Amino acid sequence: MRLFDEVRVSRFRSIREASLEKVRDFSVLAGLNNSGKSNFLRALNLFFTGETEPGVAFRLDRDYYRPETRSRKKKVIEISVHFDLPQTFRFRSGLESVEEMLGRQFTMTKRWSRDLLEPQIEVDGKPIDRDDSLKAIAFLNLINFRFVPNRVMPTDVILAEQEALRDVLIRRLARQRAQSEEVFRAIREAGQTVIFDMASAVGGLVPGISNVRLDTASSLADLALRFGYQLQEGGVEMDETEQGSGIQSLLMFQTLNLIDRDFFQQFGWRQAAVWVVEEPESSLHTALEAEIARFLAQISSRPNGRLQTVSTTHSDLMIQYADSAYLIEKSEVRGLPSTSTKQMEPRELLRQTPRFGISRWVNPILLYHLEPMILVEGKSDQTFILQGLRMLEGREFRVASLSSLLANKEKGGVETIKSFLKENLEAIRARPVDAKVVVVLDWDSAGKVDGFRSLFRQKDPVEILAWDESEANPMLDASFKGIERFYSDRLIVEVEKKDSSLIATKNSGLRTVQPKDLGSLKQILHPIVDSGLDGADLVYAKSFLLQLAVLAS
Numbered sequence: 001m002r003l004f005d006e007v008r009v010s011r012f013r014s015i016r017e018a019s020l021e022k023v024r025d026f027s028v029l030a031g032l033n034n035s036g037k038s039n040f041l042r043a044l045n046l047f048f049t050g051e052t053e054p055g056v057a058f059r060l061d062r063d064y065y066r067p068e069t070r071s072r073k074k075k076v077i078e079i080s081v082h083f084d085l086p087q088t089f090r091f092r093s094g095l096e097s098v099e100e101m102l103g104r105q106f107t108m109t110k111r112w113s114r115d116l117l118e119p120q121i122e123v124d125g126k127p128i129d130r131d132d133s134l135k136a137i138a139f140l141n142l143i144n145f146r147f148v149p150n151r152v153m154p155t156d157v158i159l160a161e162q163e164a165l166r167d168v169l170i171r172r173l174a175r176q177r178a179q180s181e182e183v184f185r186a187i188r189e190a191g192q193t194v195i196f197d198m199a200s201a202v203g204g205l206v207p208g209i210s211n212v213r214l215d216t217a218s219s220l221a222d223l224a225l226r227f228g229y230q231l232q233e234g235g236v237e238m239d240e241t242e243q244g245s246g247i248q249s250l251l252m253f254q255t256l257n258l259i260d261r262d263f264f265q266q267f268g269w270r271q272a273a274v275w276v277v278e279e280p281e282s283s284l285h286t287a288l289e290a291e292i293a294r295f296l297a298q299i300s301s302r303p304n305g306r307l308q309t310v311s312t313t314h315s316d317l318m319i320q321y322a323d324s325a326y327l328i329e330k331s332e333v334r335g336l337p338s339t340s341t342k343q344m345e346p347r348e349l350l351r352q353t354p355r356f357g358i359s360r361w362v363n364p365i366l367l368y369h370l371e372p373m374i375l376v377e378g379k380s381d382q383t384f385i386l387q388g389l390r391m392l393e394g395r396e397f398r399v400a401s402l403s404s405l406l407a408n409k410e411k412g413g414v415e416t417i418k419s420f421l422k423e424n425l426e427a428i429r430a431r432p433v434d435a436k437v438v439v440v441l442d443w444d445s446a447g448k449v450d451g452f453r454s455l456f457r458q459k460d461p462v463e464i465l466a467w468d469e470s471e472a473n474p475m476l477d478a479s480f481k482g483i484e485r486f487y488s489d490r491l492i493v494e495v496e497k498k499d500s501s502l503i504a505t506k507n508s509g510l511r512t513v514q515p516k517d518l519g520s521l522k523q524i525l526h527p528i529v530d531s532g533l534d535g536a537d538l539v540y541a542k543s544f545l546l547q548l549a550v551l552a553s
Contacts, residue, residue, distance in 0.1 A: 001086055001088065001272065001301070001303070001305040001306055001307055001308055002023070002024055002025055002084065002086065002298065002306045002308060003083060003084075003085065003086065003089070003143070003272050003274060003308045004081045004082060004083045004084065004308070005021075005022060005023050005082055005084050006020065006021050006022075006023060006080075006081070006082040006107075006272075007019060007020045007023060007040065007043070007044065007079070007080070007082075008078075008079070008080040008081075009039075009040065009043045009078075009079055009319075010077065010078040010079070010220060011064060011065040011068070011075070011077050011078065012039060012043050012046075012063060012064070012065060012079065013036070013039040013042065013043075013063055013064075013065065013066060013074060013504070014036035014039050014041075014065075014066060014079050014330070014337075014338065014339045015039055015040070015043070015065065015255065015337060015338060015339045015419060016065050016067075016068075016334075016338035016339075017333065017338070018040075018338070018339055018340055018341050019341065020040060020310075020326060020341060020343070021027070021343050022179075022324055022343055023308075023310070023324055024323040024324040025297075025300040025301040025309070025323055026296055026297045026300040026301060026308075026309045026311070026321065026322050026323055026324075027309070027310045027311070027322060027323070027324040027325065027326070028310075028311050028312070028318050028319055028322040028324075028325050028346070028349075028355050029310070029311070029312045029313070029325075029326045029328050030113070030312075030313055030319060030325065030326070030328065030349060030358050030359065031312075031315065031327060031328030031329055031358060032329075032356065032357070032358055035328045035330050035339060035402060036328055036330065036331070036339030036472075037276055037312040037328045038312055039339060039452050040310070040312075040328075041147065041276040041277075041278060041310065041312060042063075043079050044081075044145075044146075044274070044276050044310065045111055045145070045276065046058055046063075046079060046110075046146045047081055048140060048143065048274065049144040049145055049361060049469060050119075051114055053147060054147050054149070055148060058112070059351070060075055060077065060112060060113070060114055061075075063077065064077060065077075065338075067336040067337060068336070068337075073111060074114075075113060075114060076111060076112070076113045077111070077112045077113075078109060078111045078112075079109070079110050080106045080107055080108070080109040080110075081107070081108055081109075082105075082107065083102075083105065083106055083107070084104070084105050084108070085104045085105070086273075087144075088272075088304050088305070088306060089271045089272055089306075090271055090273075091139075091142070092142070092269050092271075093321070095135075095138055095139075095142075097135060098136075098139050099137040101123070101128075101132055101135050101136075102123065102135075102136070102139060102421055106123055106124055107123070107124055107125070108121065108122070108123055108139075109121065109122040109123075109125070113506055118363065121133045121136050121137075123136065130228045138434045140270065142269065142271045142272065143270070143272050143273065143274055144260060144270050144272070144273040144274070144552060145273070145276075145291070146256065146273065146274070146275045146276070147276050148252075148256075148276070148277045148278065148280070149278050149280045150277065150278035150279040150280075150312075151278075157252045157255070157256070161256065161259055164259040168486075171336065183321060204344060216229075221281050226553050249280070249282070249283060249284060249288075249292070250284075250288060250291070250292065253280070253292060253295060253296070254295075256275070256308075257295075257299050260273045260306075260307065261299075261306075266347055271306065272306045272307070272308070273306060273307045273308070274307075274308050274309075274310075275296075275308075275309045275310070275311075276309075276310045276311070277296070277305065277309065277310075277311040277312075278311075278312050279311075279312055279313055279314065280292050280293075280311055280313070280318065281293070281313060281314070281315040281316075281317065281318060286317075286417065286550070287370075289315060289317050289318075290317045290370050291370065293317040293318045293320065293321040294321055294370055294371070296309050296311065296318075296321070297321040297322070297323070301323065309372060312328075313359075314331060314358055314359055315359060316350060316353070316354075316359040316360055316361075318344065319346050319349050319353065319359065320350060320362075320367055320368055321346075321368070322346045323344070323346070324345070325344060325345065325346040325348075325349040325354075326341050326342065326343050326344070327341070327342040327344065327349055327352060327353070328340070328341055328347075329341075329342070341519050343440065345402070347407075349408075350362065350367075351407060363424065363427045364400075364405035364406060365405070365420075365424045365427045365428055365431075365437065366427055366430065366431065366491065367398075367400070367405070368435075368437055369430075369431050369432065370432065370435055371398050371435055372398065372434075372435055372436045372437075372438060372551070372552040372553065373399075373400055373435070373436075373437050373438070373552075374397060374398065374399045374438045374548065374552050375399065375400055375401075375402070375405075375438065375439050375440065376399065376400070376440045377400050377402070377404060377413060377414060377417060377439055377440070377441070377442060377482070378401050378403065378413075378482070379394075379401050379404070379481065379526065380441065380483055380484070380522055380525065380526050381401060381442075381482070381483045382399050382400065382401040382404065383526060383529050383530050384487075384529050384533075384541070385397075385399050385440070385483075385545065385548070386399045386535065387529065387530075387532070387533050387543075388537075388538050388545045389539055389545055389548070389549055389552075391533060391535070391538065392538065392542065392545055392546060392549065393549050396417045397549070397552055398552075400424075402417055402420055406420075409476060414441055414442065414445045414448060414451055417439065417441075418448075418451075418452060418455075421439070421452070421455055421462075422455060423510050425455065425456070426460065428456075428460065428462060429457075429461070429551055431461045433459075433461050433462065434461075435461060435549065436461040436462060436463055436552070437461060437462050437463075438462075438463045438465060438548065438551045438552050439462065439464050439465070439492045440465055440466070440467075440548065441464065441465070441466040441467070442466070442467060442481070442482045442483065443466060443467040443468065443469040443472060443482075443485060443486075444461075444469075444478075444481060444482075445466060445468035446467070446468070446469065448466075449464050449465075449466050452464040461552045465544075465547070465551065467485075467486060467544055467546060468543075468544060469485075471486070471489070471540055471541075471543055471544065472485040472486050473485060473486060473487065473489070473492075473540045475489065475492075475509065475510060475511055476510065476511050476512075477506070477512045479512065479513050479514070479515070479518075480511075480512075480513060480518075481518060482522075483496045484521065484522065484525060486540045486541045486544070487525065487529075487537070487540070487541075488536055488537040488538070488540065490534075490536060490537060491525060491528060491529065491537060492511060494524075494525075494528050495521060495524050495525060495528070498524050499520070499524065500526070501517075502517045502520055502521050503521070529540070
């Protein structure tokens with residue numbers, strides 16, 4: 001969920017003037033140590049909570065832009081956040097005047113200086129009086145803000161949330177009619193229901209862990225004690241404090257999500273959550289690191305979700321799963337060192353960070369290695385299949401063309417894909433068995449399927465699939481090479497509207513295209529498809545796409 005889409009920071013710690021633009025559901029800030037990444041998280045914490053870190057009070061002299069601390073100029077720190085409230089965000093009863101003042105899209109600015117006891121608040125660049133400032137604060141109180149430092153002890157976070165965990169259980173129990181003699185059994189059952197997803201995730205990722213259960217009360221005396229977790233290993237149960245820091249981190253994030261999600265479901269006065277997390281990959285082995293990255297992306301981008309996450313990282317896996325990304329560097333601004341930002345697509349940042357020594361290089365075939373990847377010949381295939389699967393299945397699939405994987409517009413075609421697969425056999429075999437590479441060939445390459453399959457062993461995580469010519473649009477002849485032969489009549493008509501000279505109609509009624517015009521046809525079709533399909537556009541592709549969805553699930 002995107003609650004805000006831009007952050008501007010002025011004169012805070014290492015940041016002279018910098019901004020994060022196009023902030024989305026799960027955003028990552030990557031950079032070398034001491035580049036100032038975490039200062040953006042601290043700035044957000046200051047904006048939302050009045051502290052620079054949990055339990056660390058704001059001090060103007062310490063937190064002012066460091067190179068100018070000795071300047072005689074008036075010291076002013078300014079942080080602005082542009083909010084674009086989603087439909088799920090509701091102003092509770094009694095706050096109608098707050099919504100009327102702010103609207104749904106607005107910029108809120110807080111300004112700290114030595115002569116102000118409290119930060120001055122502006123909305124859309126205009127100072128507001130005390131009454132309206134209280135309304136602005138009432139709005140911020142609708143947002144649950146969490147700062148998770150990388151040096152935090154996960155067990156301390158779980159301990160601090162024990163009351164919230166207890167509240168979750170009490171609300172679950174309120175739905176049941178447990179008799180007094182059955183209450184503790186009901187507590188145990190409710191506990192396992194509450195952490196079902198967590199138990200499945202931990203049990204599937206941590207070698208030796210066969211079960212996770214919530215360590216709930218078994219007697220009236222126990223009710224005064226904290227809640228925790230019991231993890232079963234080799235038939236022996238141990239609590240979370242006896243586990244490694246990686247497992248503790250996973251339990252911590254799962255716990256925070258459980259509490260926030262349940263809270264939104266039960267109450268109306270908190271409408272959203274913002275998490276800012278320092279290097280969530282710390283202390284994790286690669287499989288757990290990938291799972292945490294995927295987990296943060298999933299919970300932040302759920303339809304009708306209420307969580308937005310901003311994270312600092314050195315991890316290629318965190319960058320892979322982000323939907324907005326920033327390179328954070330130290331540079332000179334007017335002769336003074338300052339933190340700067342460069343917004344880019346995650347895939348581009350993934351290519352840049354190894355050059356600076358921030359993260360490791362990743363073989364493109366190992367991107368999103370916990371999920372199946374659909375590999376297609378060209379950009380047109382990628383766009384159409386991605387859109388079609390989204391319409392049919394209502395969810396996202398990882399669809400990549402070779403040109404997008406290698407950042408080379410010239411890469412494409414069946415023989416190029418075959419060469420790429422040959423060169424990366426061992427990397428493909430390193431993918432988990434349930435994260436297959438599903439290679440899609442055009443209908444006119446169907447005869448090459450067996451040749452592709454011969455490259456691999458039977459147990460390799462690979463599937464080869466070709467479009468079935470018999471299911472193509474019967475009004476398009478074989479001159480329509482590639483996926484375009486499965487396009488609907490509507491899409492072909494759209495091309496004719498733009499350039500009637502590209503497509504001819506034979507005496508038989510079949511449409512045909514000259515080889516020299518095929519490139520122009522594809523260029524016109526791609527933006528039409530990219531702008532959106534309707535159900536009728538899949539009439540000739542539906543069967544194949546459903547088959548593809550099964551293989552890539």
